[in-house]
Amino acid sequence: MKRLLTIALILAxxxxxxxxxxxxxxxxxxxxxxxxxxxxxxxxxDTGALSDxxxxxxxEARVALYPGRPVRPGDVGPPAIVSRNDLISLVFIQGGxxxxxxxxxxxxxAVGETIRAMNMSSRxxxxxxxxxxxxxxxR
Numbered sequence: 001m002k003r004l005l006t007i008a009l010i011l012a013x014x015x016x017x018x019x020x021x022x023x024x025x026x027x028x029x030x031x032x033x034x035x036x037x038x039x040x041x042x043x044x045x046d047t048g049a050l051s052d053x054x055x056x057x058x059x060e061a062r063v064a065l066y067p068g069r070p071v072r073p074g075d076v077g078p079p080a081i082v083s084r085n086d087l088i089s090l091v092f093i094q095g096g097x098x099x100x101x102x103x104x105x106x107x108x109x110a111v112g113e114t115i116r117a118m119n120m121s122s123r124x125x126x127x128x129x130x131x132x133x134x135x136x137x138x139r
Contacts, residue, residue: 021049021070022056028065033058033079046070060110078110081134089135090119090128103136 020041028038034056049070050056059076082088082105090103106125107115111132118125128136 018043018045019051020044021046021051022053023068023070024065025067027067028061030061030063031080032061034061034065034076042068044070048072050076078112080108080110081132082115082130082136083108086134087120088117090117090126090138091131091135092138100135105136 021044022039023042024034024038025040026038028034036053036057039053039056049072055073056071056076058079060079061075062077063075065071065075084105084107086105088103088105090101092099102120103117103126104120105115105117107117109115109130111130114127114129115136116125116127117136126138128138131137
């Protein structure tokens with residue numbers, strides 16, 4: 001009985017499991033927004049690939065995505081609303097005090113991400129979190 005169980009476990013361990021994953025049907029360049037018509041399903045044994053369309057559609061490619069290749073979670077992210085060299089508002093809020101000044105973004109990012117920016121009046125470089133209106137909250 002033990003020998004039969006051991007053989008069954010060895011066979012189960014060597015059997016590859018396949019699942020449907022999503023792959024691009026065309027080359028999607030970095031910074032492009034992914035649409036439903038850009039994707040197809042493919043059977044694969046790749047465990048790190050994305051398989052749910054909600055994890056891809058409407059998101060931005062962070063790297064180039066090639067046809068037929070698996071898409072990993074780090075390859076996509078929310079669309080950037082701030083680009084490098086954009087003029088933005090720098091906002092400092094503490095208690096009832098709110099200070100707003102003009103700045104220039106030194107990076108690119110989506111809502112909630114931290115990027116660097118330059119205060120245009122003092123030429124000081126700071127880091128802050130991108131808000132939904134495209135301004136940067138400084139701490």
